[in-house]
Amino acid sequence: MKDWKTSAAELYDGSFRPMFIGGNWVEARSGQTMNATNPADGSLLATVPQGDAADIDAAVAAARKTFEGPWAKWTPFERQALLLRIAERFEAEWEDLCLSDTLDMGMPIQRTLGNSRRVLGMLRFYAGQAVSIHGQTIPNSFPGEIYSSTMREPIGVVGAIIPWNAPIAGSVWKIAPAIATGCTVVLKPSEEASLTVLMIARLMQEAGLPEGVLNIVTGTGAEAGAALAEHPGVDKIVFTGSTATGQAIARAATGNLKRVSLELGGKSPVIVCRDADMDKAVPVAAMSVFANSGQICIAGSRLFVAREIHDEFVQRVADYAAGLKIGHGVDPDTDIGPIISARQAERIQGYLSAGPAEGAEIVTGGGRATGTGLDEGHFFHPTVFGGVTDEMSIAREEIFGPVISALPFDTLDEVVTRANATPYGLAAGIFTTHLGTAHKLANRIKAGSVWVNMYHAIDPAVPFGGVKMSGYGREGGTEHMEEYLDTKAIWINA
Numbered sequence: 001m002k003d004w005k006t007s008a009a010e011l012y013d014g015s016f017r018p019m020f021i022g023g024n025w026v027e028a029r030s031g032q033t034m035n036a037t038n039p040a041d042g043s044l045l046a047t048v049p050q051g052d053a054a055d056i057d058a059a060v061a062a063a064r065k066t067f068e069g070p071w072a073k074w075t076p077f078e079r080q081a082l083l084l085r086i087a088e089r090f091e092a093e094w095e096d097l098c099l100s101d102t103l104d105m106g107m108p109i110q111r112t113l114g115n116s117r118r119v120l121g122m123l124r125f126y127a128g129q130a131v132s133i134h135g136q137t138i139p140n141s142f143p144g145e146i147y148s149s150t151m152r153e154p155i156g157v158v159g160a161i162i163p164w165n166a167p168i169a170g171s172v173w174k175i176a177p178a179i180a181t182g183c184t185v186v187l188k189p190s191e192e193a194s195l196t197v198l199m200i201a202r203l204m205q206e207a208g209l210p211e212g213v214l215n216i217v218t219g220t221g222a223e224a225g226a227a228l229a230e231h232p233g234v235d236k237i238v239f240t241g242s243t244a245t246g247q248a249i250a251r252a253a254t255g256n257l258k259r260v261s262l263e264l265g266g267k268s269p270v271i272v273c274r275d276a277d278m279d280k281a282v283p284v285a286a287m288s289v290f291a292n293s294g295q296i297c298i299a300g301s302r303l304f305v306a307r308e309i310h311d312e313f314v315q316r317v318a319d320y321a322a323g324l325k326i327g328h329g330v331d332p333d334t335d336i337g338p339i340i341s342a343r344q345a346e347r348i349q350g351y352l353s354a355g356p357a358e359g360a361e362i363v364t365g366g367g368r369a370t371g372t373g374l375d376e377g378h379f380f381h382p383t384v385f386g387g388v389t390d391e392m393s394i395a396r397e398e399i400f401g402p403v404i405s406a407l408p409f410d411t412l413d414e415v416v417t418r419a420n421a422t423p424y425g426l427a428a429g430i431f432t433t434h435l436g437t438a439h440k441l442a443n444r445i446k447a448g449s450v451w452v453n454m455y456h457a458i459d460p461a462v463p464f465g466g467v468k469m470s471g472y473g474r475e476g477g478t479e480h481m482e483e484y485l486d487t488k489a490i491w492i493n494a
């Protein structure tokens with residue numbers, strides 16, 4: 001088996017990693033840098049540029065020049081071939097890419113190696129989409145005299161802003177459709193996790209990505225992110241992150257009326273009916289939250305369980321949680337890695353205190369995990385709260401940590417109403433062995449994705465996104481291509 005710890009020391013040695021603008025690896029114009037640290041132990045992995053508005057200006061100019069220049073001449077077949085070459089390059093460097101993510105944001109290596117692998121499928125899916133872009137010939141009111149048709153055009157320069165919780169998938173899901181459609185991109189990764197995104201840019205460059213198609217500006221949200229969101233040279237913003245930041249970005253985008261797609265937060269319900277197959281449902285319901293230490297937008301953090309089976313089911317989820325191994329992501333046995341930052345750990349701690357204060361009882365967990373190897377990072381025991389009511393803050397607000405709130409229910413009508421009583425609408429899970437119940441609930445739950453007797457499935461060919469305050473726009477599927485394309489009508493008087 002690969003020795004991940006030795007490889008980790010070889011991958012990042014604390015040195016400076018430049019950002020990527022116009023095909024060049026550069027410092028910030030201000031010369032400022034930020035530290036990239038390992039959340040498992042606080043060690044310095046590298047320093048990266050702290051880009052600001054001046055760097056965003058340079059990156060947007062490079063993206064615009066390429067969009068209007070040589071990139072516009074690339075055929076769909078050439079863009080397709082590029083995406084396929086990138087997939088091959090990623091595959092060749094897959095272990096280093098995953099290790100980089102594990103070091104940079106803490107995701108356990110086994111999860112990165114398995115779960116993130118869907119990005120290879122993504123690249124190949126968008127390679128197929130690149131050669132499937134077409135308009136229509138439309139019969140009009142002047143048959144035989146005037147011909148009308150539509151053509152699809154790339155929207156232009158796309159500003160992409162992503163969070164830290166899944167840098168490989170998060171960045172590729174923004175970049176691949178841009179390449180497929182012929183757009184160019186300025187991407188700002190999270191200040192908490194820039195390194196893997198820089199590695200992705202290097203691999204894409206090695207695969208033959210022309211200069212200016214992808215530009216990466218590392219920096220903070222307040223400086224580089226805000227500058228990108230309001231930049232008049234950007235035609236579209238694709239954003240993944242919190243609802244509050246999404247709202248700020250939507251406001252900033254009004255200056256030049258750039259279009260916006262938002263993949264935001266959630267407080268997703270998992271509904272376990274009394275006829276559910278408990279053996280199958282327990283681990284899935286638990287990992288719907290505990291995977292990636294709860295730092296997942298689709299976390300099924302409100303666990304509604306039919307009253308008849310509530311106590312047994314919740315106890316089994318708690319027992320499962322208590323058996324999960326907490327540790328550094330580079331340990332192949334680790335199930336639960338560190339929380340990204342002290343700020344995020346404080347937030348989680350706040351909810352762990354608020355739960356009991358508001359009357360919830362701790363079934364398992366409830367605090368930090370400490371001890372050998374854990375004291376330098378921010379580790380938490382997976383926590384299950386029982387005795388929760390819908391009004392409690394732990395049942396209403398996104399925690400983004402390993403915390404489940406268990407809530408009993410009596411009837412299907414009641415659980416639908418309660419599950420929908422949230423500003424969010426990202427995802428939902430249903431566990432039942434009754435087909436009719438599955439249909440009824442799946443139809444009535446307001447969410448962008450509903451999984452029945454499963455959770456977490458995300459596929460490049462299937463649209464993913466939210467409703468209500470979980471955002472708008474879709475990633476994945478043919479819908480995703482629409483986010484990067486404009487329609488032009490052409491009239492010809494023959």
Ligand code: NAD
Pocket residue numbers: 161162163164165188189190191219220221222224225226227229240241242243245246248249263264265266296297298398400426466
């Ligand atoms: P965040 O909103 O704090 O930051 C996301 C990105 O936005 C970062 O790159 C940040 O630097 C940038 N940013 C911050 N302020 C900005 C501003 N004013 N203008 C422009 N950019 C700005 O989110 P986070 O803490 O990094 O990630 C966690 C959140 O992301 C959670 O709410 C989670 O649900 C959400 N998320 C959603 C999805 C999804 O697909 N729906 C996926 C992953 C994460």
